[in-house]
Amino acid sequence: MEDFRFVNKTDIRFGKNHIDAELHDAVAQFGQNVLLTYGGGSIKRSGLYERVMKALEGLNVTELDGIEPNPKIDSVREGQRLAKENDIDVILAVGGGSVIDASKVIASAKFYDGDAWDLVADHGVKYRSKLDQLPVVDILTLAATGTEMNPGSVISNPELNAKIGTYGPNTPAVSFLDPQLTYSVSKWQTAAGSIDIFSHLTEQYFDRAENTDISDGMIEGMMRAVIKWAPVALATPDNYDARANLMWASTMALNGLVRSGNVNGWTVHPIEHELSAFYDITHGVGLGILTPRWMKRALSAATVAKFARFGRNVWDIQDADDQVVAEKAIQATYDWVKSLEVPTTLQGVDINDETNFRAMAESAVEIGGLDHEGGYVNLTVDDVVALYQASMTTDGFED
Amino acid sequence: MEDFRFVNKTDIRFGKNHIDAELHDAVAQFGQNVLLTYGGGSIKRSGLYERVMKALEGLNVTELDGIEPNPKIDSVREGQRLAKENDIDVILAVGGGSVIDASKVIASAKFYDGDAWDLVADHGVKYRSKLDQLPVVDILTLAATGTEMNPGSVISNPELNAKIGTYGPNTPAVSFLDPQLTYSVSKWQTAAGSIDIFSHLTEQYFDRAENTDISDGMIEGMMRAVIKWAPVALATPDNYDARANLMWASTMALNGLVRSGNVNGWTVHPIEHELSAFYDITHGVGLGILTPRWMKRALSAATVAKFARFGRNVWDIQDADDQVVAEKAIQATYDWVKSLEVPTTLQGVDINDETNFRAMAESAVEIGGLDHEGGYVNLTVDDVVALYQASMTTDGFED
Numbered sequence: 103m104e105d106f107r108f109v110n111k112t113d114i115r116f117g118k119n120h121i122d123a124e125l126h127d128a129v130a131q132f133g134q135n136v137l138l139t140y141g142g143g144s145i146k147r148s149g150l151y152e153r154v155m156k157a158l159e160g161l162n163v164t165e166l167d168g169i170e171p172n173p174k175i176d177s178v179r180e181g182q183r184l185a186k187e188n189d190i191d192v193i194l195a196v197g198g199g200s201v202i203d204a205s206k207v208i209a210s211a212k213f214y215d216g217d218a219w220d221l222v223a224d225h226g227v228k229y230r231s232k233l234d235q236l237p238v239v240d241i242l243t244l245a246a247t248g249t250e251m252n253p254g255s256v257i258s259n260p261e262l263n264a265k266i267g268t269y270g271p272n273t274p275a276v277s278f279l280d281p282q283l284t285y286s287v288s289k290w291q292t293a294a295g296s297i298d299i300f301s302h303l304t305e306q307y308f309d310r311a312e313n314t315d316i317s318d319g320m321i322e323g324m325m326r327a328v329i330k331w332a333p334v335a336l337a338t339p340d341n342y343d344a345r346a347n348l349m350w351a352s353t354m355a356l357n358g359l360v361r362s363g364n365v366n367g368w369t370v371h372p373i374e375h376e377l378s379a380f381y382d383i384t385h386g387v388g389l390g391i392l393t394p395r396w397m398k399r400a401l402s403a404a405t406v407a408k409f410a411r412f413g414r415n416v417w418d419i420q421d422a423d424d425q426v427v428a429e430k431a432i433q434a435t436y437d438w439v440k441s442l443e444v445p446t447t448l449q450g451v452d453i454n455d456e457t458n459f460r461a462m463a464e465s466a467v468e469i470g471g472l473d474h475e476g477g478y479v480n481l482t483v484d485d486v487v488a489l490y491q492a493s494m495t496t497d498g499f500e501d
Numbered sequence: 502m503e504d505f506r507f508v509n510k511t512d513i514r515f516g517k518n519h520i521d522a523e524l525h526d527a528v529a530q531f532g533q534n535v536l537l538t539y540g541g542g543s544i545k546r547s548g549l550y551e552r553v554m555k556a557l558e559g560l561n562v563t564e565l566d567g568i569e570p571n572p573k574i575d576s577v578r579e580g581q582r583l584a585k586e587n588d589i590d591v592i593l594a595v596g597g598g599s600v601i602d603a604s605k606v607i608a609s610a611k612f613y614d615g616d617a618w619d620l621v622a623d624h625g626v627k628y629r630s631k632l633d634q635l636p637v638v639d640i641l642t643l644a645a646t647g648t649e650m651n652p653g654s655v656i657s658n659p660e661l662n663a664k665i666g667t668y669g670p671n672t673p674a675v676s677f678l679d680p681q682l683t684y685s686v687s688k689w690q691t692a693a694g695s696i697d698i699f700s701h702l703t704e705q706y707f708d709r710a711e712n713t714d715i716s717d718g719m720i721e722g723m724m725r726a727v728i729k730w731a732p733v734a735l736a737t738p739d740n741y742d743a744r745a746n747l748m749w750a751s752t753m754a755l756n757g758l759v760r761s762g763n764v765n766g767w768t769v770h771p772i773e774h775e776l777s778a779f780y781d782i783t784h785g786v787g788l789g790i791l792t793p794r795w796m797k798r799a800l801s802a803a804t805v806a807k808f809a810r811f812g813r814n815v816w817d818i819q820d821a822d823d824q825v826v827a828e829k830a831i832q833a834t835y836d837w838v839k840s841l842e843v844p845t846t847l848q849g850v851d852i853n854d855e856t857n858f859r860a861m862a863e864s865a866v867e868i869g870g871l872d873h874e875g876g877y878v879n880l881t882v883d884d885v886v887a888l889y890q891a892s893m894t895t896d897g898f899e900d
Contacts, residue, residue, distance in 0.1 A: 103680075103745040105516025110509075116761065117504025281502075313742035315726035316749045323718015330714060343712035346502040350715045350761065359758075362515065362749070420819070 103363040104311050110357050112251045113276045116350065121241060121278050125157035125194075128276040132237045133191020137184055139166045139205045140196045145243070148286060154196055154241070164188045166208075169197065172258045172265065172378055172385070173204040178218045181208030185236065192237050192275075198244030198295075202274065203255035209236040210270050222257045226268040237275040243283045245349040246295030246386060248302060248356025250277040258379060265379035266469070279353065281345035289336050293442035294386025296332035296348060300325060300438075301389040302355040305368040308400065308408060308478040314363045321360050322415040324351050329416070329438055336442060369477035370396050372470035373486055376462035383451045390439040391448060394499065395492045397432040400479045436499045446501070448493045459490040502762040503710050509756050511650045511672045515749065520640060520677050524556035524593075527675045531636045532590020536583055538565045538604045539595045544642070547685060553595055553640070563587045565607075568596065571657045571664065571777055571784070572603040577617045580607030584635065591636050594673075597643030597694075601673070602654035608635035609669050621656045625667040636674035642682045644748040645694030645785060647701060647755025649676040657778060664778035665868070678752065680744035688735050692841035693785025695731035695747060699724060699837075700788040701754040704767040707799065707807060707877040713762045720759050721814040723750050728815070728837055735841060768876035769795050771869035772885055775861035782850045789838040790847060793898065794891045796831040799878045835898045845900070847892045858889040 115124060129136055136158060145151045155163070164184050169177045184190070185208055195205035210226075211218040213233045221230040242250045249255065253273050258265045287295070307321045327347050334344035354360070373396070374388040401409050410424035413431030421427045440446050448454075463486035467473050472481040481489070492498065514523060528535055535557060544550045554562070563583050568576045583589070584607055594604035609625075610617040612632045620629040641649045648654065652672050657664045686694070706720045726746050733743040753759070772795070773787040800808050809823035812830030820826045839845050847853075862885035866872050871880040880888070891897065 103742055103749070105519070107512070107514055109512040113506070113508040115506055120504070313746065315729060315746050316723055316753060319722015319724075319726050320719040320753075321722070323720070323722045324715055325718075327714035327718050343502055346762075347712065347714050350502070354715060354719075354758075359753075363745075 103313050104365055106362045108358055108362055110251060110273055110359075112273045112357070114251065114279060114353065115276065116279045118280060118282060120280065121157060122153060125154065125241070125278065126159075128278075129158065129192055129194055129239050130161060132275065135162045135164070135189050135191045137164050137166060137181065137188065137190040137193045137208070138196065139169060139181065139193060139201055139208070141167070141169050141198070141201050144286070145196055150196065150241070150243070150283065154194070158194070162188070164190065169201045169204050171200050172382060173200040175219050175222065175257055175259045177204050178207045178211060178222075178257060181205070182211035182214070182218050185212035190236060192239060195238055195240040196243065198242070199247030199249045202238070202240045202242070202249040203247070203257065205238050205240070206249070206253070206255045206270055206274070207257060207268060209238050212236055219259060222259070222266050222268040225266065226270060230268060230270055235270050235272045237272075239276045240274050241278045241280070241283070242349065244287055244291060244295055245284055245345070245352040246298040248299075248352050250274055250279065251353045251357035256375070263379050265375040273357075277353070279349050281342055281349045284345045284349060285340045287339070289443060290384070292335050292339070293332065293444045294384045294390075295352070296328055296335070296386070296442060297390040297439060297444070298386035299348065299352050299355050300328050301370055301386070301393055303328070303360070304393060305371060306361045306364060307412065308405070309364040309366055310475070310478060311363055311365045317360045317362055317364070318411070324355060324360075325416045327351055333441060366478060367470060367476050369470060369472060369481065372466045372472070373489065375469075376466050377453070380458050380462060381451070381453055383453070387444045387451060390442070390444055391446060391451070391493050392489065394432055394436040394439065395489055397435060398492075398498060399481070399485065399489060401428055401432065402479070405479065433500060440501070447495055448490070449495070456491060459487050463487045463490065502712050503764055505761045507757055507761055509650060509672055509758075511756070512675045513650065513678060513752065514675065515678045517679060517681055519679065520556060521552060524553065524640070524677065525558075527677075528557065528591055528593055528638050529560060531674070534561045534563070534588050534590045536563050536565060536580065536587070536589040536592045536607070537595065538568060538580065538592060538600055538607070540566070540568050540597070540600050543685070544595055549595065549640070549642070549682065553593070557593070561587070563589065568600045568603050570599050571781060572599040574618050574621065574656055574658045576603045577606045577610060577621075577656060580604070581610035581613070581617050584611035589635060591638060594637055594639040595642065597641070598646030598648045601637070601639045601641070601648040602646070602656065604637050604639070605648070605652070605654045605669055605673070606656060606667060608637050611635055618658060621658070621665050621667040624665065625669060629667060629669055634669050634671045636671075638675045639673050640677045640679070640682070641748065643686055643690060643694055644683055644744070644751040645697040647698075647751050649673055649678065650752045650756035655774070662778050664774045672756075676752070678748050680741055680748045683744045683748060684739045686738070688842060689783070691734050691738070692731065692843045693783045693789075694751070695727055695734070695785070695841065696789040696838060696843070697785035698747065698750050698754050699727050700769055700785070700792055702727070702759070703792060704770060705760045705763060706811065707804075708763040708765055709874070709877060710762055710764045716759045716761055716763070717810070723754055723759075724815045726750055732840060765877060766869060766875050768869060768871060768880065771865045771871065772888065774868075775865050776852070779857050779861055780850070780852055782852070786843045786850060789841070789843055790845060790850070790892050791888065793831055793835040793838065794888055796834060797891075797897060798880070798884065798888060800827055800831065801878070804878065832899060839900070845898075846894055847889070848894065855890060858886045862886045862889065
């Protein structure tokens with residue numbers, strides 16, 4: 103087990119309807135000038151917008167709407183301008199990962215006079231880490247990214263075909279997690295979000311660090327919960343316990359805890375980010391396609407024990423042979439993704455030619471350090487090209 | 502899944518030798534006047550005291566030593582006096598649960614002019630919750646209570662035969678968790694600490710709340726880790742990974758996370774606290790004796806599904822019959838306690854007569870609200886007396 107530092111100060115308010123009684127004070131503790139950020143019109147259709155505005159009565163609210171999935175740097179730039187012009191004290195982000203991600207970068211950009219892309223392009227290391235950051239309060243409406251309790255954001259720059267993770271000094275100050283707000287999330291987004299959560303867990307579970315049994319055990323338990331409840335949420339969108347388990351899994355999977363003692367970074371995410379950057383596909387769906395293929399490629403004599411543990415503790419596969427358990431676990435992962443009614447091949451998301459695969463692979467390998475111990479197993483550019491190619495069809499899986 | 506609020510701001514520094522480079526700043530960020538608290542002479546014999554004093558060079562250090570296991574209110578009173586007289590800014594607690602528990606109450610008592618017992622007797626509700634609290638930095642030397650990342654303390658008052666939990670507004674500000682510092686912990690204390698951790702997990706796992714799969718899964722994983730590594734630490738006291746997993750389990754088992762969504766309080770702890778208060782036995786050993794008996798008593802048609810889940814996911818017991826799995830799991834719990842080379846009966850800790858059982862049971866039932874849904878299953882005073890009686894011998898278990 104490796105050394106680590108863990109500190110996470112986000113104040114979680116989990117459960118039904120806490121915003122009505124608690125949102126005003128949660129925001130106003132930081133000041134009177136509020137930048138309210140959100141996406142499209144769904145929060146207006148659902149009535150959430152009105153509840154929020156009622157809770158904010160008496161405060162000065164500036165609005166930034168239209169933040170899109172795979173949030174674009176232009177939204178951050180617009181937020182930067184509004185935050186400066188209106189002397190904003192606190193940001194209230196209402197939405198899913200995209201709205202909250204963009205808001206966290208705006209929170210830093212208020213204190214930066216250059217182009218906001220500078221705060222993303224270097225992952226926040228050089229510029230953003232030295233800046234002050236506005237407090238962000240959020241109301242989460244989609245269980246997926248974990249942004250509600252971590253310092254990360256992923257921002258896209260369409261002009262550069264770039265989708266890059268950036269880290270601020272702070273996590274959100276207060277996060278309201280009301281599972282009821284996800285009742286209206288579509289099957290597609292529910293599936294994608296659940297796969298995203300599951301992928302966060304696999305990325306941290308398959309790590310070169312050894313004897314990390316506390317993290318491993320917590321991850322296995324969360325995986326079992328996500329595997330169990332995602333299909334329930336698909337079948338019964340207003341099942342509170344399904345939505346609650348997925349939402350809390352989203353938060354717990356990526357608040358830093360279960361990576362404690364890990365040594366390497368992620369693999370499937372940087373490979374998927376290229377897909378989303380080039381083709382603007384749904385992030386979680388891309389992860390669901392890539393993950394079983396990555397598992398097949400990562401499985402070897404050196405890793406079979408961990409994959410067998412995954413099979414036994416997560417998928418309850420009983421067999422004495424590690425290799426058998428590992429292979430069944432990978433197939434089970436594929437089957438679970440398929441059961442969530444999303445495509446399991448790249449062709450299923452309309453990626454039909456391989457033109458961009460090498461450029462994408464080169465970028466993923468560089469960003470993830472994938473060829474020099476940046477991930478669980480080393481992958482060269484050729485390996486990643488092969489991974490994209492293997493993701494075109496169902497070959498290699500019982501479908 | 503029930504509503505909950507979760508916020509925990511403790512800054513964890515986990516791993517080898519962080520105190521030498523980081524302790525000074527971790528303390529000095531809060532001020533120059535430090536109250537250094539510790540227990541007996543073990544930190545002097547181990548050389549830790551010298552390392553701490555070197556790190557604190559330049560700061561004004563007042564010392565409070567002699568804080569005993571099952572810390573007494575007199576230590577808190579003495580700390581209160583020293584904190585006031587020396588205008589203390591920050592407390593540095595070096596030790597196990599007892600030293601840190603006492604220090605957290607001293608941190609509140611600095612701002613209270615009455616008798617420090619007032620801050621304990623009412624669990625901190627009326628007086629302590631309204632007081633300011635000095636920041637506490639700690640260096641943990643025993644993996645057991647979880648005090649390093651929670652707001653609780655358990656303080657004894659020998660004059661009243663009372664041992665009561667009290668809660669301050671804050672968790673420790675910074676906790677240094679260096680598993681190497683537990684290499685010298687005796688087999689007895691290692692076993693007791695591991696059982697204490699395991700008991701914290703069972704108290705939260707067996708809860709009336711339903712569909713808390715995230716917490717349940719995390720707990721199951723941590724239980725497996727504790728079951729695995731406690732015997733290793735006993736056999737090989739300087740096995741780093743064993744000590745590291747136990748230490749991180751200690752922290753994670755009781756920092757509030759895995760009780761998220763729970764509805765009721767604890768049962769075995771209040772019942773054990775009476776044993777420690779009346780007989781001053783080692784807390785974890787008392788828990789190890791009581792827990793399997795409590796499980797037998799709690800097992801019923803209403804609870805068998807949860808006990809069977811416990812058996813399958815924690816003890817890997819394969820059987821289709823829930824009742825069979827549940828009973829085997831309880832026996833496995835007993836066997837694990839016994840394997841840690843501690844007594845499994847009250848007679849084994851020199852409690853040979855039943856004189857005090859009714860008074861103890863009355864107190865436990867009142868403090869824990871055990872007869873009106875304070876715990877997982879209701880227990881009357883007669884039930885608790887019977888539980889103490891059943892703990893006298895090995896009857897009912899394969900020994």
